[in-house]
Amino acid sequence: MKQVNGEIGRKVVTAADLKEKLEEEIELYASIYKVRKMKGFAFVLLRTGREVFQCLYEEAFCNVKLEELVEESCVKARVFVKPEERSKLGIDxxxxxxxxxSSPTEGSPxxxxxxxxxTSLQNLLDFRMVTLRNERERSIFKLQEGIVFGIREFLSNEHFTExxxxxxxxQGAEGGANIFKLDYFGRDAYLAQSPQFYKQMMVGVFHRVFEIGPVFRAEKHDTSRxxxxxxxVDFEMGFIESFEDIMQMECALLRFVxxxxxxxxxNELEILQVKLPKVNEIPVIKFMKAKELIRDTYQREIxxxxxxxxxEEKLLSEIFLxxxxxxxxxxxxxxxxxxPFYTMDxxxxxxxxxxxxxxxRGIxxxxxxxxxxxxxxxVDKLIQKGMxxxxxxxxxAMHKFGMPPHGGLGLGLERFTSRLLNQDNVRYSTLFPRDLNRLTP
Amino acid sequence: MKQVNGEIGRKVVTAADLKEKLEEEIELYASIYKVRKMKGFAFVLLRTGREVFQCLYEEAFCNVKLEELVEESCVKARVFVKPEERSKLGIDxxxxxxxxxSSPTEGSPxxxxxxxxxTSLQNLLDFRMVTLRNERERSIFKLQEGIVFGIREFLSNEHFTExxxxxxxxQGAEGGANIFKLDYFGRDAYLAQSPQFYKQMMVGVFHRVFEIGPVFRAEKHDTSRxxxxxxxVDFEMGFIESFEDIMQMECALLRFVxxxxxxxxxNELEILQVKLPKVNEIPVIKFMKAKELIRDTYQREIxxxxxxxxxEEKLLSEIFLxxxxxxxxxxxxxxxxxxPFYTMDxxxxxxxxxxxxxxxRGIxxxxxxxxxxxxxxxVDKLIQKGMxxxxxxxxxAMHKFGMPPHGGLGLGLERFTSRLLNQDNVRYSTLFPRDLNRLTP
Incomplete structure (x- = not known):
């Protein structure tokens, strides 16, 4: 009888692995990222899932002709690891x-x-399936993975349940018209604007919860943000003494991330040349005070x-920086x-x-x-809001059956990433953006 | 100026913390889960985010009267930790x-x-906001969190990018009519049936990727599964030699999880009395052979x-078990x-x-x-399928610009959880199920 036993061969090779294979040959599964012809030899850049390795090609020592090495072909390569002090990794x-x-049938446009x-933002997004193969572009989303992993690790350590x-x-949690409607077997249903109601319910269950998932806003804003x-990224925590507990938690979260x-x-921080912000103390200002501060500093009417x-958000950031x-x-x-109606006055x-x-950073x-x-x-607040x-x-029902004092927050992952990378448009940090004009790819 | 510095007070107390506080008082933030009156004293069960602690109440030693301790109230309690060899935790x-x-205004129905x-499944789901507070019910979803954490850790170790x-x-990835349609600013759009197209595109970028997220199927099946x-739970990997590489990966994944x-x-495994399956070798059988095996074993017509x-799936499981x-x-x-059209023949x-x-286990x-x-x-396959x-x-476009040989899988998280817990309906392992008749809570 045929069986599988969970033996996984063909491990992914990393720079660290290479450095342990001095004077040996190693097998690399990779895409050919770039072929750079030099006099009498060539550099062949092999792209793995996270790294790019520069290899030295000399016709005499390789089984294939240089012209067979087409960019974006996928290859199984054997490379010899030669110690070389002058190279960055210490090896050639x-x-x-x-x-x-496998080989492409066409070169990338x-x-x-x-x-x-x-290229333009439009092209960058239209051709995501290839532009993301760029070392820098894909680093954005590898780093975004890291942000999410960091958040999860922090919140798990703090006893939040995912x-x-x-x-x-x-029904929507945020109210208003900014909600997508769909036909649900003949009934009206909506796409969640936030997990607000659910995370609150789950505070009654696990006391501290978080969710990292998609939300949908039918806003007709066509802006860069x-x-x-x-x-x-939503978290919600019970047994708070004040809403400041939530700000403290976010401050600690950012520091951890x-x-x-x-x-x-x-690797990605270097490629993207990110300067991580220092999170020591985060200043706090009341909304009206902030309005006045901006007015007074920049002589702007409120x-x-x-x-x-x-x-104003931009100016406020400038002042505090x-x-x-x-x-x-x-x-x-x-x-x-x-x-919204669930906010405590x-x-x-x-x-x-x-x-x-x-x-x-201004947003x-x-x-x-x-x-x-x-x-x-x-109930009073709902009535007061005319709902x-x-x-x-x-x-x-959850309020009726007992809830701890609680609060929480939502953080927009793409916006956060985009600010961290000082991009002028949130779409650069969105894998496949959806906006007023874009539904593909 | 006001500032926050990320100091998080009020840590969540666990059983492990308690055992380190022998002969001391400790502060507990909790919900009152149950009050059990005895002769001259009472047991008060305090529920934290993951555990339930039984406390001994004696009127003479506590500041409140027993009748003030209403179930599902939220409290800040001070308890004295007394060593007691006969108790499970070694403490009283x-x-x-x-x-x-805070106090409820009504008792749970x-x-x-x-x-x-x-109660009935219908009631259990209608009153999720309270029924999930049951120690056993919530354990299902804590364990489900664990399944996801285990999967993530395994896949990350194997160099998959989330x-x-x-x-x-x-457009849908699976084709057919089982797709939810919505109005997207005057255009038709759909809810993703699977991340198929995207995870394939991302194999060209990161070589190994995974996604754990919602998918939507407008199927009119009203069944328990x-x-x-x-x-x-989707993963997709490049540079496979055969589709068996994917089965090997899943086998290793299950073992790890x-x-x-x-x-x-x-804690949850005990509450739910889960018997984790052993994953040594997983048998493999071809579809037609399986059909014949079931026919011959049980004298069933194909x-x-x-x-x-x-x-038939059930019977096949029985045979192999x-x-x-x-x-x-x-x-x-x-x-x-x-x-589907993207499957390799x-x-x-x-x-x-x-x-x-x-x-x-039959599903x-x-x-x-x-x-x-x-x-x-x-392209040929699309034409052949009349698409x-x-x-x-x-x-x-991704095929055109070059893709490694690749494959992957999708695993239904709720179904997997439900099978692991031997439940007769997948809804028991679904936090807030959506089906033909259910859109709330």
């Missing part, structure tokens, strides 16, 4: 034998094997009393009118909420706050 | 001081603090030559007619594909196989 790789496993892909809530929902589908990247994603204009050296700033106590001023945004990347955990208060209490029966 | 917890942080929640692909898509939204659960989720009936002791069996070489018999299903939990990586072959080649231009 001599290409000895190549077996072509965009040059992908230079330091940067030199959950997965449904994306097809009966909006997406219609993005990855939301940057350390985690430093330790595990050095035109919107309920929210920031994008320019200059005054404190911090690239992050927490803005708190947003007006009740602008925050301040006991001192019911026009203000116990909520916050985190602004990073809001997090919204969070304390939630109403008492049944009567939540239909009966529609929220299932949501309110 | 004496309730000394309780501060009530369903008893949740017995060993099992004794990706997140869009869920709003231009179908969901309309579920979590798919069970070991990981044994090491990190002992009525469907292209697929299994659910009963009896003959080999394995609770898993791989079935390979499914008919080309029943497999066998070179020996073009009616058969290089594909497999994994059957676990299919994985579908996988080798994909067509050559441009011309993929519109032009519609797949963006998908075919």
């Amino acid at each position: 790789l001599m290409l000895r034998h190549v077996e072509i496993l 965009i040059v992908i094997n230079q330091k940067r892909v030199d 959950i997965r809530s449904p994306k097809i929902v009966y 909006h997406l219609n589908e993005y990855t939301s 940057f350390k985690f990247l430093q330790e595990n994603y050095q 035109t919107d009393l309920l929210d920031f204009e994008p320019e 200059k005054d404190t050296g911090s690239e992050f700033v927490f803005v708190t106590h947003y007006p009740s009118m602008k925050r 301040s006991s001192e001023n019911s026009q203000e909420t116990l909520s916050f945004d985190l602004i990073f 809001e990347i997090t919204t969070g706050g304390q939630r109403i955990h008492q049944y009567e208060k939540q 239909n209490v009966e529609e929220f029966a299932s949501y309110l | 917890l004496m309730l000394r001081h309780v501060e009530i942080l 369903i008893v949740i603090n017995q060993k099992r929640v004794d 990706i997140r692909s869009p869920k709003i898509v231009y 179908h969901l309309n939204e579920y979590t798919s 069970f070991k990981f659960l044994q090491e990190n989720y002992q 009525t469907d030559l292209l697929d299994f009936e659910p009963e 009896k003959d080999t002791g394995s609770e898993f069996v791989f079935v390979t070489h499914y008919p080309s007619m029943k497999r 066998s070179s020996e018999n073009s009616q058969e594909t290089l594909s497999f299903d994994l059957i676990f 299919e939990i994985t579908t996988g196989g080798q994909r067509i990586h050559q441009y011309e072959k993929q 519109n080649v032009e519609e797949f231009a963006s998908y075919l």
Whole structure:
């Protein structure tokens, strides 16, 4: 009888593996990234899943002719590892034998094997299937993986449980018209704008939960910072004393993530030339105070009393960077009118909420706050907001049956990545963006 | 100026912490799970995020009256840790001081603090916000977290990169009518049935990728094993020699996951009384051979030559359990007619594909196989299947620009969990199920 036993051969070879194989031959499975002809020899750059290795090709020592080595072919190569002090890895790789496993039928319409892909954003995204093969482009998403891994490790250490809530929902959490509707077997259903209701329910169960998953916003904004589908990093924690507990947790989270990247994603940090921000203390300012500070510093009229204009977030960041050296700033106590019905109001001023945004390098990347955990208060707030209490029966059940004081936040993963890399458009940090005009690839 | 510095107080207390605080008082943030009155004293069960601690209440030694301790209240408690050899943890917890942080306005309509929640599936799901607070119910989802963590750790160790692909898509990957449609700013769009196209594209980039995320199937099946939204664990790997490499990887993955659960989720395994399957060798049988084996063993007519009936999967599992002791069996070489257009056909018999299903305790939990990586072959196959080649231009671009031989699989997380726990309905392992009749909570 035939069986499989779980023996996995053909391990992925890393730079570390190569350095342990001095004076030996090693098998590499790779894509041919680039062939650079020199006088009498050539450099052949082999791309593995995370690295690019430069190999030395000399016709006399290799089984194939140079013209057989077509870029974006996939090969099984045997290379000899020669110690070489002057090279970066301390080794030279001599290409000895190549077996072509597959070949492209066409060359890429965009040059992908230079330091940067030199093309428009539109082309970059239209041809994601090849442009992502560029060393720099793919590093963005490897680093994004690292951000997520760091977040998960931190939250797990802090006893948060990872959950997965449904994306097809009966009602939106954020209200408003910015919601995608679909036909669900003859009934109306919606795509989740956030896991808000579910993560709150799960606080009653696990006390601390997090979710990292897609959310959907049918916003008609066509800007450099909006997406219609993005990855939301959400956490929610019970037994808080104040909404500041959540800001403290986020501060510790950020510090952990940057350390985690430093330790595990050095390769990508170098390729992308990332300067990781220092997270010592993060300054905190009330929303109205921030408005006034911007007005006074830049002699700008306050035109919107309920929210920031994008320019104001930018200016606020500038002020705090200059005054404190911090690239992050927490803005708190947003007006009740602008925050969703589940947000807890301040006991001192019911026009203000116990909520916050985190602004990073000029753009809001997090919204969070304390939630109403008492049944009567939540019912009152719904009525006060003119909402239909009966529609929220299932949501309110948790309040009725007992909830700890709690709060949480949502962080936009693509936006955060994009700020970290100082990109001028969030789409550069989005694997396959969805916006007003883009639904492919 | 106000600042936060990332100091997180109020750590979650675990059993391990308690044992280190002998003869001391410790602060516990918890929900009151159960109050059991005895003669002259009471047991008060405190539920934290992962554990339940039994405390001894005596009126003389505590600041509150017993009737103040209402089930599902949230409290800050001070308990004295008394060494006690006869107790399971080696300690007794004496309730000394309780501060009530919040109280329910109503008792749960369903008893949740017995060993099992004794109610219908319908009620269990309708009242998820409370029934999940039951120690056993929530353990299912803590264990499910562990399955996912184990999978991630294994795949990361094997150099797979985690990706997140869009869920709003231009076309389905699996074809057919089982797809949810939505209005995307005046255009038709669909909910992803699988990350198939994207994970293949990303094999060209990272060579090995995985994604754990929601997928959507508009199937009108109302069965104990179908969901309309579920979590798919997908991986895809380049540079395979045969589709058996994928089965080997899955075999190793399963072995790792069970070991990981044994090491990190002992608490839940005990509560749920899980007997983890042994993964030594997994037997492999061809689809037609399996059909014949079932026919001959049970004297059943073969009525469907292209697929299994659910009963046949069950019988096949029985045969292999009896003959080999394995609770898993791989079935390979499914008919080309029943497999999607990207599946590679066998070179020996073009009616058969290089594909497999994994059957676990009578139910299919994985579908996988080798994909067509050559441009011309993929175009031919599309034509042969009567599909519109032009519609797949963006998908075919990756084949054109070069792809390694590759393949992968998808594993249904809820189904896998449900089989592991020997449940008779996949909904028991689904946090908030979506089916023909259920869109809430």
